[in-house]
Amino acid sequence: MHRRLTLAGAAAVVGCSALIASGLANADTDDASAPDSLKGAFADAASTYDVPRDVLASLAYTESRFVQHDGPSQDNGYGLMHLESNADNHNLERASRLTDHSVDELQSDATANIDGAAAVLRKLADRSGLDGSDRSDLAQWYVPLAKYARGQTKYGAKLEADAVFDNVRNGFTHRADGERLSVAAHDVRPERGAYAGLRTAADGVQTQSDDYPAALWVPASSSNYSAGRSSAISAVVIHVTQGSYAGTISWFQNPEAQVSAHYVVRSSDGEITQMVREADTAWHARDGNSYAVGIEHEGYVDDPAWFTDVMYRSSAALTANIADDNGIPKDREHIVGHSEVPGNDHTDPGANWDWDLYMSYVTGGEEPDPEEGVPFTTWGSGVNVRADATTQSDVVGSLSGPTNVRVLCQKEGENVSSGGYSGAWWSKLKDQGGFIANIFVDHPDNKLPNVPLC
Known part of the structure; x- marks a missing residue:
């Protein structure tokens, strides 16, 4: 099994000279000492501010999957560490004061963003009373992480810290900008401090929604919506948060946000x-x-890795329920993207949202037409498409970078390795007319789910 890979700026790392010679994919580097290395940036920031590297990396993975997105998130957070600048959270400005980085640099440069976040976390750790021995204990970083989130409510802050610690406990491997970034699983029980008495779904305690019992109920601030309706429900609008699940929930609870949605899907x-x-x-x-x-x-919107099959299916079941309850036709005239609603200037859900797949689930949960293939996204640059499942077969095309593809079928072929990943399964691509090794498909399993054999 290989682990899930990221998409933004990813480039294939070929693990042996034979594969390079065969032209399986272009080579890249995982060297932490390389210029602008994310690994190096995390290591340097951890050392400078005495913040555990795995805490920093898990925070970045939770917030952005290590992508330094252009522009702010919904709650005005910047960069892969999500340095916020809003009425209740001034981490961006605080990071600038604590470092020699300007606000503009913190917003646009990944290395500066990591450095700034580490400085803020260290300051919060000091204020929480963590001394040198405490700072080496991962469990002690829960409260500083919750304060870093600084939600309008403790619920939102706890939800964010819980999400980070889930990644600390479970570990992960992810690829970003040609680097493989990993956090090993840690057997750690976080010290929640003042947040220990607050119960969330992660603690097995939840309040269910009356409208949709499969959902949790966490009310938005009453300052962010209007009681009642002036029209009957006749449409469902699909949005993308431009941020994390926990951060969005926290933002909708903030009375300064002046925005909300009925549901949020993880x-x-x-x-x-x-x-x-x-x-x-x-x-x-x-x-x-x-x-x-x-x-x-x-x-x-610019990173399709977030749009998982389980999210599509869960959301589609919700949309189907709303449609059934309100007599809404299950079609694209009534189930629309934010960008399609008159009077809006937003672009979500964007080109990476798979409307065909989503609507197939909404209209009955049936699988997409087998002749159309199953949608996936690839990673890497210069990935060759071959006539058969072997590096010895003819090259019939190439994927210049991360690509949305349709997989018609898969079969076992030559075992190949790249960037620490290996596997013998290959996928036949509908539009490219050939095979690629499944190690270049952005999915944790080498044998892909819901894909028939060739």
Whole structure:
């Protein structure tokens, strides 16, 4: 099995000279000493501020999957460490004061962003009373992480810290900008301090939604929506959060946000949180607010890795339920993207959202047409498409970078290795007319799920 890979700026790392010679993919580096290395940036920041490297990396993975996105998130957070600048969280400005980085540099440069976040976390650790021995104990970093989130409510801050510690405990391997970044699984029980008494779904305690019992109920601030509706529900609007699941929930609880959606869906497992009753008017789509139910999906429009199959399926079941309850036709005239609602200037859910797959789930959960293939995304640059499942077969095409593909079928072929990953399964691509090794498909399993054998 190989682990999930990231998409942004990824380039294939070929592990042996034979594969380089065969032209399986272009080579890159995982060297932490290379210029602008993310590994090096995390190591340097951890050393400078005495913050555990795995805490920093897990925070970045939770917030951005290590992608330094252009522009701010929904709650005005910047960079792969999500340095916020809003009415209740001034981590961006605080990072600038604590380092020699300007605000502009912290917003745009990944290395500066990591350095700034480490400086803020160290300051929060000092204020939480962590001494030298405490700082070496991963469990002690829960409270500084919750304070880093600085949600309007403790619930939002705890949700964010829980998400980071889930990644600390479970570990992960991810590829970003040609580097493989890993955190080993840690057997750690976080010291939650003042947050210990606050119960969330992660603690096995939850309040279910009345509108959709499969969802959790966490109310948005009453300052962020209107009671009642002026029109009957006749549409569902699909959004992308431009941020994390926990951060979005926290933001909708902030009375300064002046924005909300009815539901938020998590990428990793499809968990749904309802924040506004369907009978009330969430503020999510301007002219569409009065007649639409809004569903936010964790992720970023420019990174399809967030749009997991489990999230598609979970959201589609919710949308189908809303449609059935309100007599809404299950078609693209009534189930629309934020960008398609009149009076809006947003672009979500964007070109990476797979409408065909999503609507196939909404209209009955049936699988997509086998002749159309199953959608996946590749990673790496210069990945050769071959006539058969071997590096000895003819090259029939090439994927210049991360690509959305349709996989018709898969079969076992030559065992290949790249960047520490290996496997013998190959996928036949519909549009490219040939095979690529499944190690270049962005999925944790080498044998892909829901894909027939060739």
